[in-house]
Amino acid sequence: MEYGNLLLSKVIDENNVQALTKYGITAKDLPTEGDRQTLRFITDYAEANRGQAPSYAVVTEECPTFIYTPQVGDSYEYMTKVIKEYSAKLQFMEIINPPTNAKGGDTRSLFEKKFEELDGNKFTDWLISEAERIKINTNTSSKVGTDIKADASSFLDEYRKRKSGESFKVWHSKFPAINEATGGYLSGNMYTWYGRPGRGKSIITSEEAIESAFQGANVLGWIMEMAKFEWMARAYSTISARSGIVSATIDGVDYEAGFENKALLMGRLSEDFEAGFEQFLATINEIVPGNITIRAADDVDFYSRGLKQLEADIIQTKADVVLVDPIYLMDYEANTSKVAGGDVANTSKKIRRLAGLTKTVIHIVTQAEEVRDDTDEEGNRELRPPKRAEIKKTKAVLEDAANTFGIDTLDGVGIIEIGKGRNGGEGMQVEVLYLPNIGIVREMETGMAAAAQFDF
CATH class of the missing domain: 3.40.50.300 (P-loop containing nucleotide triphosphate hydrolases)
Incomplete structure (x- = not known):
């Protein structure tokens, strides 16, 4: 199932372009150029029209690969999680697989290039850095910070742990x-x-x-x-x-x-x-x-x-x-x-x-x-x-x-x-x-x- 289309359909139906920002969905998270084109069109349209989403008819006209699905019942959180998890795999594949548009006849993957150029420790550092970058880019947390009222119980839990010497x-x-x-x-x-x-x-x-x-x-x-x-x-x-x-x-x-x-x-x-x-x-x-x-x-x-x-x-x-x-x-x-x-x-x-x-x-x-x-x-x-x-x-x-x-x-x-x-x-x-x-x-x-x- 194409979750990129489903998510964008829900955004259009609910006129909720802000959901893309809230859940951190960007063009690089979507697997196909068609999906990325659709997302860019929706965000550009909203920027020019005071945050309003375009109608599904306009998006379908402007973005030929977009398949509109009405009344998507899945939550933004769930669809974002699926999209980000798949995006993480694709980003790793880009490191491991040779580029399809290699210039100058160099068909080595980025992984192969770094493996040959760097010593063992620097290569390991680079690999860890890339993994951390991908992890950060595909983070699915939608909660920002700590609510001092809603999270009061977690404070009390931490207080008790500190009192007993467990966490502090x-x-x-x-x-x-x-x-x-x-x-x-x-x-x-x-x-x-x-x-x-x-x-x-x-x-x-x-x-x-x-x-x-x-x-x-x-x-x-x-x-x-x-x-x-x-x-x-x-x-x-x-x-x-x-x-x-x-x-x-x-x-x-x-x-x-x-x-x-x-x-x-x-x-x-x-x-x-x-x-x-x-x-x-x-x-x-x-x-x-x-x-x-x-x-x-x-x-x-x-x-x-x-x-x-x-x-x-x-x-x-x-x-x-x-x-x-x-x-x-x-x-x-x-x-x-x-x-x-x-x-x-x-x-x-x-x-x-x-x-x-x-x-x-x-x-x-x-x-x-x-x-x-x-x-x-x-x-x-x-x-x-x-x-x-x-x-x-x-x-x-x-x-x-x-x-x-x-x-x-x-x-x-x-x-x-x-x-x-x-x-x-x-x-x-x-x-x-x-x-x-x-x-x-x-x-x-x-x-x-x-x-x-x-x-x-």
Whole structure:
């Protein structure tokens, strides 16, 4: 049965050209040139006649292939579904089958051309992209958005799921003041961290990722500026510090610390510490409830660093929390807007959507501009976390983030400043005890005792 003719007959009978727009029926959805000609004639006629549909007699006269069927009883929804499903098949056939009007004697199908031109990974990306394009083009949903009155019951269902922890998760920061100010990191959101080079942004964001693993999260880290051995050494240092495996005295102050990061990097642990480290690794499954998977700068199979690969990694690792460090080393999305910074802006928007789609927390790390006003009159550098205006080239990640955090560290201390707070806390600063070489990165204690204890 020719559903294109049936649908257009119903449109004519009911004088309802708007149905074509409501259900997204376009010429490319119809299988024959005759059907496409009829649709174009009806829409052109309506445009010239204040939205009115032509009579079936006029359409039959102007469009010879059109077969009018009166009083079509099938719904627009049903006919649209059938038409779109068949259209999806035809669009796939156009990719697979050779063109009938090939020029220059090239009879290869688009599938064959891409298969020969692209390497395996790029060909797979192209194929997935085409499938997604066809899926979007043949979507049959006629409902727009959410009606806050009609859909109140669905809100109540979601509320109950969140109450029981089924569909919604808050992953708490390692720094209590951030939890108090923002409520923690909410699944489905993107968070942006920034700092000047060498000021601790990678270490502090790694601490947040590891903290989520201590809460049972599956953590995925895209560590694009650091070798895996280097990141793992830092991770083992801070994880062991949380357990107080090692004692360290710095400036007369005793700390429960972790294995020394530099000693791990250089392979210079003493024999006693080396034995303790091996025992620590043997029990790490008992120490960390969650899982941490990283892809690092020196991984030979980490050559694709775009959004498609990130989504695939999230799905494969069943990630709850994701760390992208830094965003400017990703393979950016195409700059479709053709404006300066459009590539990173497009990437940022899609990361934000990806967080919502996968219900993950995604931490994004970027870099701030160097400044000259962070020194005193004698030339000594002072702690000054960067402002949002100092972000280098990737400003879009500020607009798309639920919260932004500026970072600075100096001589054993640090500051995290909330630069933007969707749920509050903007301008709030967290003072940090910053001794990463022995695995200690935590919020400073408050009060006179703490002031007397930390004399840097």
